Amino acid sequence: MIVVCPSCLTRYDLNDRLVQEPNFIARCTKCQHVFSAYRPVRVEEIHFLDLAAAKKSDGTDNVVAISNQKGGVAKTSTCLNLGLSLAMHGKRVLLIDFDVQANLTISMGYKESISFYEAINGGGNDLGNHIVQTKYNNLWLFPSNKNMVLLNKKYFGARNFEFMLKDRLMTIRGRFDYILIDTPPSIEFFTLNALTASRLVIIPSQCDYLSTHGIDQILKLIQLIKTKTNPSISPRILITMYDKESTASKMICTKLKRLYPGLAFETLIEMDARIREAQIMSMPVLEYHQQSKAGLQYHQLAEEILGRLPETH
Ligand SMILES: Nc1ncnc2c1ncn2[C@@H]1O[C@H](COP(=O)(O)OP(=O)(O)OP(=O)(O)O)[C@@H](O)[C@H]1O
Ligand SMILES: [Mg+2]
Structure with a gap:
C-alpha cells in the first residue's frame, strides 16, 4: 500500500x-x-481507459488549473469569471468543479448534481454524459457534490491515481477550446489530478504579506509535478483583490513581480464588491453588472490567455 x-x-x-x-x-x-x-483501493481497482495514452499525451485541449493551497484567494471566482469571459469571446469552455466544497457549482445556481465520483463509479466511461450545458452560450459545467470526498479516500495514494482525471478527459477531447479546473485549498487527490492534466496553472494570489508563502508552496509542487507526472505544465500568478488605494497592496504587488519575474499576468483583478454581490445572486459578475471593474479585468485576462495559449481547433 x-x-x-x-x-x-x-x-x-x-x-x-x-x-x-x-x-x-x-x-x-x-x-x-x-x-x-x-x-487506498488496490492498484488494480483503478480502472483506466488508457493509462499509457494519458501518460504520453500532452493533451490537445487547453486545460488550465486554478490552484493555490491558500484559501479564499479567488480561485473559484477566477474560474467562473474567466470562463464566462472566454465563452463571451466565442470559445467553447468547460468549467470543472474539482472541489468537494462545490462552490463553483453553487455559484452557478446548481444544487444537487452528479460529480466526478459518479462518473468514475458506474456512470459510464464518457465524461460528456455528466456535463451540464449552462444558460450561458458556449459555457458548460462539470459539477461537484459531497460524494467527491470519497474519491480522496478511495484513490489518494493508489498507484497512478494522479492520472485519473487526465485519462477521463480524453473522452471529451476536441469538444472544448478551454477546460478550466477549480481546485480546493489543499494538496490531495483533486489538486494533484488537476495539475497532472493541465498545461497552464493560474495561481490567484491576494496582495497580503503571506501571499509569497502560498506561491512558494505551489511553485515547489509544480516543480515536482513537472518531474513526475506532467513535464508540460507551466505556472502564472494572477494578482487578485488588488486595492489600488492601499500602499500595502502596491508594495506587495511590486514585491511579487520582483520575486517571480515574468510569472505574473499583466492583468490585475481589483477589489470589487460586485464580485461578492454577484456570488450572492449565484451569477458571474459580468452578468450581474456588465461594467463591473473586476468583470472587465477578467475580460482583459481572457485576452491575455487567448494570446498565450493558441487555439487548438
Ligand atoms: N476581486 C474581488 N473583489 C472582492 N471580493 C472578491 C474578489 N474576488 C473574490 N472575492 C470574494 O472573496 C471570497 C473568496 O473567493 P473565492 O471563493 O473565489 O476564493 P477561493 O480561493 O476559491 O476560496 P477556497 O480556497 O475556499 O476555495 C468570496 O467571498 C468572493 O466573493
Ligand atoms: Mg474555491
Missing part, C-alpha cells in the same frame, strides 16, 4: 498486512507532518 504525505509528497510503501484499519494516523518521517491516511 502506498501512502503519500500531503505536506511534502514523500511516498511510503507500507506492508498491507501491518495496517488493518481503513483509516489511520501517520507521521511523515521526512517533514514530521501528522495526517489521516486511508487504505
Whole structure:
C-alpha cells in the first residue's frame, strides 16, 4: 500500500498486512507532518481507459488549473469569471468543479448534481454524459457534490491515481477550446489530478504579506509535478483583490513581480464588491453588472490567455 504525505509528497510503501484499519494516523518521517491516511483501493481497482495514452499525451485541449493551497484567494471566482469571459469571446469552455466544497457549482445556481465520483463509479466511461450545458452560450459545467470526498479516500495514494482525471478527459477531447479546473485549498487527490492534466496553472494570489508563502508552496509542487507526472505544465500568478488605494497592496504587488519575474499576468483583478454581490445572486459578475471593474479585468485576462495559449481547433 502506498501512502503519500500531503505536506511534502514523500511516498511510503507500507506492508498491507501491518495496517488493518481503513483509516489511520501517520507521521511523515521526512517533514514530521501528522495526517489521516486511508487504505487506498488496490492498484488494480483503478480502472483506466488508457493509462499509457494519458501518460504520453500532452493533451490537445487547453486545460488550465486554478490552484493555490491558500484559501479564499479567488480561485473559484477566477474560474467562473474567466470562463464566462472566454465563452463571451466565442470559445467553447468547460468549467470543472474539482472541489468537494462545490462552490463553483453553487455559484452557478446548481444544487444537487452528479460529480466526478459518479462518473468514475458506474456512470459510464464518457465524461460528456455528466456535463451540464449552462444558460450561458458556449459555457458548460462539470459539477461537484459531497460524494467527491470519497474519491480522496478511495484513490489518494493508489498507484497512478494522479492520472485519473487526465485519462477521463480524453473522452471529451476536441469538444472544448478551454477546460478550466477549480481546485480546493489543499494538496490531495483533486489538486494533484488537476495539475497532472493541465498545461497552464493560474495561481490567484491576494496582495497580503503571506501571499509569497502560498506561491512558494505551489511553485515547489509544480516543480515536482513537472518531474513526475506532467513535464508540460507551466505556472502564472494572477494578482487578485488588488486595492489600488492601499500602499500595502502596491508594495506587495511590486514585491511579487520582483520575486517571480515574468510569472505574473499583466492583468490585475481589483477589489470589487460586485464580485461578492454577484456570488450572492449565484451569477458571474459580468452578468450581474456588465461594467463591473473586476468583470472587465477578467475580460482583459481572457485576452491575455487567448494570446498565450493558441487555439487548438
Ligand atoms: N476581486 C474581488 N473583489 C472582492 N471580493 C472578491 C474578489 N474576488 C473574490 N472575492 C470574494 O472573496 C471570497 C473568496 O473567493 P473565492 O471563493 O473565489 O476564493 P477561493 O480561493 O476559491 O476560496 P477556497 O480556497 O475556499 O476555495 C468570496 O467571498 C468572493 O466573493
Ligand atoms: Mg474555491
